[in-house]
Amino acid sequence: MGFQQGLTGLNASSKNLDVIGHNIANSQTVGFKASRTEFAEMVATAIGSAGGSNAGIGVQVDAIAQQFTQGNIxxxxxxLDVAINGNGFFQVRQPDGSMAYTRAGNFKLDDKGNVITNSMAQLMGYPVDPLTGQRSASSPVPLVFPTGAPxxxxxxxxxxxxMNLDARAPDAAGSAGPPPVPATPRSAYGTSxxxxDSQGVAVPVSLYFEKTADPNKWAIYTTLDETIQAPGSSTDFLEFDGNGALVSGSPFTLTVDPAQVNPNAGPTPPNAPNPFPVTIDLSxxxxxxxxxxxxxLTQDGYTAGQLTGINISPDGTILTRYSNGVSRPEGQIALASFRNTQGLADVGNNLWVETFSSGQPVMGTPTDGNFGALRSGALEDSNVDLTGELVAMMTAQRAYQANAQTIKTQDQVMSTLVNLR
Known part of the structure; x- marks a missing residue:
């Protein structure tokens, strides 16, 4: 009887419409991946039956497969919006401590400095030493930034x-002549x-250069006092060769005493910052x-600073900007890939979790190996083709109507048989 075939067709068409409706509903969902219904025929089989004599008994939904194609960016x-252009998933730690994976990069900062999703899952990444820019851990951890404290x-x-010192400059001491050459003020060739210091207090350091009687030699001073020359670790002079290249005098170490910044400030207070050495590179x-x-003219110290902004580079490095003018790397976003992405389990909130079928995640960083690059200030759109889904919906509707018609026709046949006299 044809009721079985019609009923299975109705059920399959109904599930297909559910999938299409779900796709259409999420056509504006960031990072959403469309699904498709895959059907398989159902056949009544019997041991020893001849080939081609088995009657089909309908259709079944064999799988609902997600399509992990790239969405528009x-x-x-x-x-804080980040899109993946290519392969990979963001790894996030859910509030219950379990790991999940997403393509939706619409992240936020909470009041503790955690980078989170809308469902409060924390973005995972590699911590980076801000001074060297090198990763300081081999396993991803939740990314946290200092929003509450400087x-x-x-x-x-x-x-x-x-710098360039003028080779035409005369001896700074001058000469009586003839013709007389006036002395050159020390401030003529200087900078500061x-x-x-250790508390982030600015301490001015001045450097002055005086041409000596040797036309390729300059004395280094740190004050305008005529009697004090810069204390060098090896020399107090810069010496150049005949081509104008430096041959000696760099680097040298200068001891900076914060207490001498203001000589009229009175006695040095207890626990004041200690004098500290500074290496001056004039190479x-x-x-x-x-x-x-x-x-x-650069130096590598800074005062305390509050977080003012975050930038994310294509390789996932997160550069933070602070109110003291410092920009430094604070972390690198981790990406995960899977042997079989179709095996991932969709748990909602734009998240997937690993299964035995998907295999364990392979962790890495953007642009590394087969991982895609990141695009800051952008989001990956849903990959739903709305026009295609609307056409598929009409096709599924016709299939549903046709299966209902087979049941109606079978009912008419049955009615004819029952009414035979």
Whole structure:
């Protein structure tokens, strides 16, 4: 009888409409992956039956398979929105401590500095040493940023100066002539930079350079006092060769005493910052016949600072900006891939969890191996083709009507048989 075939067709078409409706409902869901209904025929079999003599008894839903194709990437401008362009899933730790995976990168910061999803799952990544930029752990951990407290101050350790000293400059001491050459003020060739002590207090450091009687040699001073020359670890002079390249005098170590910043401040208070050494690198100094110029002057210390912004690079490195002007890496987003993505279990909230069928996750970082790159300030759209789904819905509707018609026809046949006299 044809009732069985019609009933299975109705059930299969109904489930197909459910899947299509779910796709359409999530056509605007970030990171959503469309599903499709896969059917299989049902056949009544018997041992020893001849080939081709088995009667079909209908259809069944063999699988509902998600399609992990790439969705379009839309620009949002929000720095905490992240899209994966290519392979991989974000790994997140759910509130119950279990791991899940998502393609939705619409992340937020909570009041504790955790990077979270809308369902309060924490984004996983690798911690990074902010001073070296190197990963400091081999396993992903929840990413946390200092939103509640400032980053601590860092004491200056190095100063780098790139400059040109004018090869045409006369001996700074001058001469009686003839013709007479006036003395050159020490301030004519000088610069200064603020360094920071252990408490993040700025301490000015000045450097002055005086041409000596040797045309390729310059004396280094740290004050305008005529009697004090810079204490060098090996030399107090910069010496250049005939081509204007530096041959000696760099680097040297200068001891900075925060208590000497303001000599009129009175006695040094208890527990004041101690004097500290600063290495001054002048290896980029040159002596050419052009005017004195400082092309680069940097130091590596800073005062305390509050978090003001976050940027995410294509390789997942998270660069944080602070109110003290410092930008530094604080972490790197982790990505996961699976041997069989079709085996992942969909648990809602744009999350999947691993199963035996999917295999264990292979962890890595964006742009590493077969992992895709990240796009900050953007989100991956749903991969639902709305036009295709609407056409599929009409087709499924016709299939449902046709299966209902087979039941109606079978009922008419049965009615004819019952009414035979």
């Amino acid at each position: 839309s620009i949002t401008g929000n720095n 980053i601590p101050a860092r004491q200056t350790e190095n100063i780098v100066v790139a 930079v603020n360094v920071y 980029k100094a040159t002596q050419f016949g052009t005017k004195f110029a400082i092309s680069d």
